[in-house]
Amino acid sequence: MSENAFADMMVAExxxxxxxxxxxxxxxxxxxxxxxxxxxxxxxxxxxxxxxxNFRAWLVTILRNTYFNQYRKLAREVQDSDxxxxxxxxxxxxxxxxxxxxxxxxxxxxLPEDHREILLMIGVTELSYEEAAQVCNIAVGTVKSRLNRAxxxxxxxxxxxxxxxxxxxxxxxxxxx
Amino acid sequence: MTMGEEANKASEEAVAGPGRPEAGIAAEHIPAxxxxxxxxxxxxxxxxxxxxxxxxxxxxxxxxxxxxxAKQREKK
Numbered sequence: 001m002s003e004n005a006f007a008d009m010m011v012a013e014x015x016x017x018x019x020x021x022x023x024x025x026x027x028x029x030x031x032x033x034x035x036x037x038x039x040x041x042x043x044x045x046x047x048x049x050x051x052x053x054n055f056r057a058w059l060v061t062i063l064r065n066t067y068f069n070q071y072r073k074l075a076r077e078v079q080d081s082d083x084x085x086x087x088x089x090x091x092x093x094x095x096x097x098x099x100x101x102x103x104x105x106x107x108x109x110x111l112p113e114d115h116r117e118i119l120l121m122i123g124v125t126e127l128s129y130e131e132a133a134q135v136c137n138i139a140v141g142t143v144k145s146r147l148n149r150a151x152x153x154x155x156x157x158x159x160x161x162x163x164x165x166x167x168x169x170x171x172x173x174x175x176x177x
Numbered sequence: 178m179t180m181g182e183e184a185n186k187a188s189e190e191a192v193a194g195p196g197r198p199e200a201g202i203a204a205e206h207i208p209a210x211x212x213x214x215x216x217x218x219x220x221x222x223x224x225x226x227x228x229x230x231x232x233x234x235x236x237x238x239x240x241x242x243x244x245x246x247a248k249q250r251e252k253k
Contacts, residue, residue: 043245
């Protein structure tokens, strides 16, 4: 593959990479460092990209591994104060919800990371279940169950479902003990 | 993990293709969301994702990409 073709592909994927980095880390600063590092790694390892496979999934793998190895701790420290990408823009149907991007990002930050990353790989970078499974090195069934859990929790954190389920579980637990 | 290993892993995984065995982990049953809530969540989350992808690209990332490209051309 020529370098020009590689550069063109990279430019095309950058908005998806940055969107994934923003929503995964919850921080603009961390996201930009993460995308920067991913670009450099991808560029210096072009030979390890297998032609005919999904270029975006390959980049997501690099970004995701870089995040978990180097940036996760930093992201946790800064994500609440540095949430500048999530502006006061309303998302979804306006009349039914007053939710902003910031509300959604805050709700995402509350999800366990291994659930959040799956939701974002499917939603933001539009990978298939199979691709997400390969990126995380887990079974497709695990991807599906994490996705379901992530969706249910997200709905709850966004106030779309009442907290009755959690309370009921707690009650049951107390009764047993 | 070093950079090399990481990239190798990435390509290995990319090469492996679909059809990874399920490793015996059955998808846990999770009660389905009410369809109305599912619709609402779907709309809100979709529009969140679309807005994120459309965020303007910071100059520093575009500059970096241009620099990487230029370096590559020099090497030849």
